[in-house]
Amino acid sequence: MQTSRSPITPNHATSGRANRIVAALSWEDRSACRGLDATIFYPDPDDQMATDRALAVCNGCEVREHCLEHALALREHTGIWGGATERDRRRILRQRRRSA
Ligand code: SF4
DSSP states (O other): OOOOOOOOOOOOOOOSHHHHHHHHSOGGGGOTTTTSOGGGGSOOTTOHHHHHHHHHHHHTOTTHHHHHHHHHHTTOOSSOBTTBOHHHHHHHHHHHHHHO
């Protein structure tokens, strides 16, 4: 499956050389899934083991929040993004609409 994952500008404080270098990288460059087969993140929603495998990668990802916000902003309907399944993201969006 083709993904539409594209970089957004990281929102990091940029004090010091190391922080500037990190900020210069897109969040995707720092993702735990970089180099992995993207199909891992598009499991059959009924396959809990496959879903758990993808979520386990996200759990160790330092850019999880960026990834989730990116998927929410683009209304990604399929796949696992930022440690959230399609159902999780629908729930998050519903909760945000209610509290807006
Ligand atoms: S949160 Fe998951 S899908 Fe998003 S960049 Fe990290 S590992 Fe990849």
